[in-house]
Structures are given as structure tokens and as C-alpha cells.
Amino acid sequence: MKMGSLQINMGSAPPISAWLDVLNAVMPPRGVLVVGAGTGNGPWVQWLQHRDIRPVWLVEGDKVQYRHLERRLLSNKEWTLRHDVVAETTDAVAFYHASNPVESGLLVPEQLRNLWPHLELICTEEIEAAITLEALFVETKGDINWLVLDCLPATTLLMGAGQLLTNTDVVVVRIVSDEQLSTEMGVHHDSADALLCEAGLTCVHWIAQRHPALAYAIYARDTAKQKAEQLKDGAEIAQLQQICQQLHIETQEAQAIAQQHVRALKTQLEQRMAELVSLQQHHERLAQRLTQQDDTLRRSQEELATTRIAQAQAQAERQEEQKLAKQYIETLETQLEQRMAELVSLQQNREQLAQQLAQQDDALRRSQEELATTRIAQAQVQAERHEEQKLAKQHVETLETQLEQRMAELVSLQQNREQLAQQLAQQDDALRRSQEELVTTRLAQERAHAERAEQQMVAEQNTLELKDQIKNQQLCIDELSRSQMEAKKSVANKTNDTIGFDDFIDDIEPYLFGKSITYVDVGAFVGDVFKFIVDSKKIRVREAHLIEPNPESYEKLTSGVQKNRIPALHTYNMGISDTEQILRFSAAASMTKVVANTHSSVVSGDSCDIKCSRLDEFSQFFTDGRIDLLKIDIEGHELAALRGAETLLKNSRIDIIYIEVGFNISGTQQAYFSDVDQFLQKYGYRCFNIYEKTSEWVQDTPWLRRCNFAYFSSPFAINNPRKLTLENRRLQQLLDEK
Incomplete structure (x- = not known):
């Protein structure tokens, strides 16, 4: 990239923070305005928190995301946070809340279906008066020379920028490179490029997002071009003066x-x-x-x-x-x-x-x-x-x-x-x-x-x-012996956690054939199940979220899944429950389980306090806010995890659930199967099949101890009839063989 006399060569795919560091050295920010700040988890807030830059203005239109942003930056008193909807004019506008909060804004979710097929409209909020970029620039008293638009449609917002563009040195906009989307929507790169180039800004780089059709375009003021234009303008002015004298005569x-x-x-x-x-x-x-x-x-x-x-x-x-x-x-x-x-x-x-x-x-x-x-x-x-x-x-x-x-x-x-x-x-x-x-x-x-x-x-x-x-x-000694035997056997089973899971993958493969899915694993342990799914190549995973509360198991998880690269792989050292809270876990390898909350007096050498969140809150990080395949194995805390996903279940935004259940009503190692089944059937989920059945091996009785249930949501089952799905898959296999 050339910008004046500056030559930048940063390799094949530098992160966006590297480009921001270079531009910080070349064109230091006197003030930064970020529109579409979200919850504060984006790259802009994280980069700004490590630099001494003032003033910083963060603007977010979605109420829920703005509350998260306030809580995240509660201790930062020097930055200005604004809950406003930015538009081309100050007239009344409609703000559309989408199933994926990141895509909430001035565009109807149906206009983004080419990008997100499952994106849905949750509700429409009528805003009596919007605010323009020029009005924000006036409120900042002209102290802004960096502008970030992390929202769509960027071109529409830039039309209301006015004097802001002439005073801005760096502009970062979120754009769409897919030509299938209408350029009239104001999201395409060409429309933003024409507007910014007219203001003397040049596109220096694109940085792709998780979706290949979305990217961040970085624009910087071309100082060499600006000086050349000034010299050219001076010569043209002298020439115009001569022409004016001749025209007077x-x-x-x-x-x-x-x-x-x-x-x-x-x-x-x-x-x-x-x-x-x-x-x-x-x-x-x-x-x-x-x-x-x-x-x-x-x-x-x-x-x-x-x-x-x-x-x-x-x-x-x-x-x-x-x-x-x-x-x-x-x-x-x-x-x-x-x-x-x-x-x-x-x-x-x-x-x-x-x-x-x-x-x-x-x-x-x-x-x-x-x-x-x-x-x-x-x-x-x-x-x-x-x-x-x-x-x-x-x-x-x-x-x-x-x-x-x-x-x-x-x-x-x-x-x-x-x-x-x-x-x-x-x-x-x-x-x-x-x-x-x-x-x-x-x-x-x-x-x-x-x-x-x-x-x-x-x-x-x-x-x-x-x-x-x-x-x-003697009873205590016997109980400890049984617990040790159970832990050893469970560890042995978890070490080869995919025994019986291959049958489940074979059964659901026809229903997910040809799809790129979002996979969420609650209780991922060291990632054996995820690695098995990817290595089997029967189901194509586009996006995976692996959640493991045990710190030791989490370290093995992060190192073990590095070679299983997919387009979007995320790991989390946290727990999942029905409320946001801190719970005490007994860390015992694959048998890690909740023992009490932090107010309990139960403390042992192998316990640790872990922050827990709800799946409903956590779903904002999922593409389209949906889960195609959800696996839950958290040693008796499964029902609490399901209660924390009540909104997802109510809206049928989870297609398939694979969950461990127990058959002893007084047991604590697994959630009781009747409680789980009644809770899921309340939201239209019914059992598809049963896997990995295990008897009461501790007492050596023929009673069933535990198994794994597979559930389908009602819309998913209706849209995928069994006979038709299996016949389509059989015909596809015949075509592949030919």
C-alpha cells in the first residue's frame, strides 16, 4: 500500500490491530468515533483500551447491546457512550431488531438473507428522531479525525457525514463484497468507495470477517494526492484569473x-x-x-x-x-x-x-x-x-x-x-x-x-x-471406593468418548447432508467428540463453540483441537447454567461437576470457582443466533443448562439436542430423564433415538443407569420427513458411486 511516501508491507494476512497500529503511527488519532460499538467485544474497543487516546465516542443503537457495553466500560469514565440511532437525516426511522443482534439496524433482516439464510426479524422499533454523523461531529467540537462504522448500511450513514469527512484522516467501514446484494441498499463496497474517494480518502486494505462476503474496508487520507491537488488547484486558479481578464475584454x-x-x-x-x-x-x-x-x-x-x-x-x-x-x-x-x-x-x-x-x-x-x-x-x-x-x-x-x-x-x-x-x-x-x-x-x-x-x-x-x-x-470407606470405581470407569469411558457416538452421527447424517452447521458442545472435556465429528467428514462443521469449565481439561482442549481447523472455531473456559453466576466445581477430569455455589462452605483441594452464563445470552456470538447441533454432558447440571436456553428452545432455534440423562431419581451424577423429557416436550422437542445405554455397574444390577437421548425440534422434524430424507440420501450415495 502506498500512502504519500509511506510504503507498508505487512505480509499475507495481518490482523486488523496491526493496520490500526501502523495508521496510529502515521496519522495519530486526535479523537475516535465508533458507530455500532455493540457489546464492546469487537476489535475496536479492545484496541482502544490499550492506547491512551482521548476523546473516544462509542455509539450503539440496540438497547440490549448498549447495556452490555455500559457494564463492560463501567470503570472507564473518560469515554463517552451514546445510545442513539445514526441515520442519513434526523427524521423518524425504523430500527429493526434481528435474531442475531449484530445485524440489528436500519436494514430489514430479509434484505440480508443472501448473507444469513436463517436471519429473522424479532421486532421493529420506531425511532422518533435519529442523529447524523455531522451532528455527532458538531457535538465533539471537531475533535474527531478517526471514524469507524461497524454497521450496515455504511454508505447511507456517510451521506449524512457533511464536514466530518473533510476533517477525517482514517475511516473504517463494514462493507459487503457480494454483488448479489443490491447496491441501492448502501452496503456495497463500490458505493462507499465512490463517496470516500470523492472526500480525498483512499482504500488501503480489506480485512475479511467470518462470513466471506463481509469485510472491513480501511480508508486513509492520501497526503501526497492532497498536496498534488493543492498545487494543481493553484495553477488552475492562476489560469482561471487570466481567462477571466480575457473574458472581461x-x-x-x-x-x-x-x-x-x-x-x-x-x-x-x-x-x-x-x-x-x-x-x-x-x-x-x-x-x-x-x-x-x-x-x-x-x-x-x-x-x-x-x-x-x-x-x-x-x-x-x-x-x-x-x-x-x-x-x-x-x-x-x-x-x-x-x-x-x-x-x-x-x-x-x-x-x-x-x-x-x-x-x-x-x-x-x-x-x-x-x-x-x-x-x-x-x-x-x-x-x-x-x-x-x-x-x-x-x-x-x-x-x-x-x-x-x-x-x-x-x-x-x-x-x-x-x-x-x-x-x-x-x-x-x-x-x-x-x-x-x-x-x-x-x-x-x-x-x-x-x-x-x-x-x-x-x-x-x-x-x-x-x-x-x-x-x-466402613460405609464412608465403601462409598469412597464406589466413587473411585465410578470415576475410573467414567474416565475410561470419557477417554474414548466417541464409543456409541458414531451411531448417532450415522443416524443424523442424512438430515444434515449438504449443510454447513453450527455446533455447540457444553462439557467438551478435551474435544474428543468435536475431533471425531470433523475427522469423520460425515457432517460439515462451519462454526464450533466448545465450552469446558475445568481449567486443566480446557488447556488440553485448546491444544488438542488446533489441527482440526474449521472456518470458525471458538473455545471457552466457563460454565453454562440457568443464571449468570459463579458456581463451585469439583475438578475431577471428565467427571467435573457442580458441587455448590460460592456461598457454600464446601471447599476441597480439587474444587474451583467458575463463572457461568446462560445459553440465551451466549447465543449472540452464534451465526444467525441459531444452533444446528447442541451436545450437553455436564454431570447432573443438564436441566439447569436447558433452563438457561429457554428463549432458544421457545423459538425452535436449536435443531438437534444430544444430552446425557440418568434413570435413578435420587441420583446426582445425571439429570433425571423424566425431568429433561417433560421440559423439552413443553417446547415441541421429541426424542429421536437413544444411545450409549449403561447398566448399574457399581451395584452390578440389570437396571439401566444412564444413556444419551437425541431430540429433534418440531420444525426440523416436519421439514425433514424420515422416509423422504433417507431415500434422498440413498439416491445421493448411488450418484456418488457412479
């Missing part, structure tokens, strides 16, 4: 000639006036003749109009009759088609009734055969019962004989009983006297025994307390 000569010519024209005018009077008299005679002819012509036209009206009425009546006849014929044809359809339907019903009658005849025949078989069996059973009754009668007679013998024996036994009762009464008297003596002895023994029992009870209570303590310690 020629003007004086022309005035003398003009005076002579005026006198000659006056003479000619007098002659023409006499001729005009004669022509007026002739015109009056012609006007009288024309009036007579007009009367005759008017009468003829009236007669002709009357004739045409009668013809038009007759023709309209014939057309109406033809129209009614045509409608009657169409009605007859329609009735005929309906009768034919009814006849076909009756024939089909007749065939179905014949088939049903044949089936009923077969069933009746089988029932009759079964009834005959049943009657034969009943006859056999009745014969067997008659034989059994005969045997029972004989047995009753035998029992009656035995009963008589037993009655005689019972009378003899009653007599013996009376004799024994007398003997027992005598023995009872002797026994009672012995018992009274024994009671006295036992009372003394019981008092001594009670004292020994009390002492033994105290000893036994102490023993039981010791046994309870030993038992509790």
Missing part, C-alpha cells in the same frame, strides 16, 4: 455589438407587430368557421357514441350469456368427476367388504371347529366326574364307621380325665405352698440381678455406640 466588445444588434431588432419588432395585427384579424375569421365545423362534428360524435353504447350493451349481454353457459358446463363436469370418484370409492369399499366377509367366514368356520372340539372334551370331563362321585360316596361310608369307633373311645377318655383332675387339685395345693416360699427367694435374687442388668446395659450401650461408629466409617 471580450464582454465589453460583445456589449457594443449587442447594442447595435438591439437597435436593429427593435426595427424588426415594429414590422412584426404590424404583421401580427393582420394575422389576428385573419385568425378571428378562421375561428368563426372552426366554431361552425365543431358544432357539426359534435352532433356527429353524439350520434356515433349512442350507436357504440347500444353495440357495447348487446356485446356485454352475449358475453354474460356465454359466461353463464361456460359456468354451467364446468359445474356439470365437476359433478360428473365427483360421481365418478364416488363410484370408484364404492367399488373399493365393496371389494374391502367382500374381503372382510371372507375373513369373517374363515373365522366362523374355525370357531365352529373349536366348539366341536370343546364339546367332546366336556363329555369326557363329565364321565370322569361321575366316576369320582361314586368313589367319594364309598369313602364317606367308611368315614362314618370310623367316627362311631372314635366316639366310644372319647367317652372312656372323659372318665379317666375326671380321676386325673382330682389328683391334680391335691398336687396344686402342695405346689402353691412351695411357690410362695420360692417367690420370697426370687425377690432377693431379682434385686441383685437388676443391679447387674443395669451395669450390663450401660456396657452394651457403649459397645453399640462403638459398633455404630465403626459401621459409619
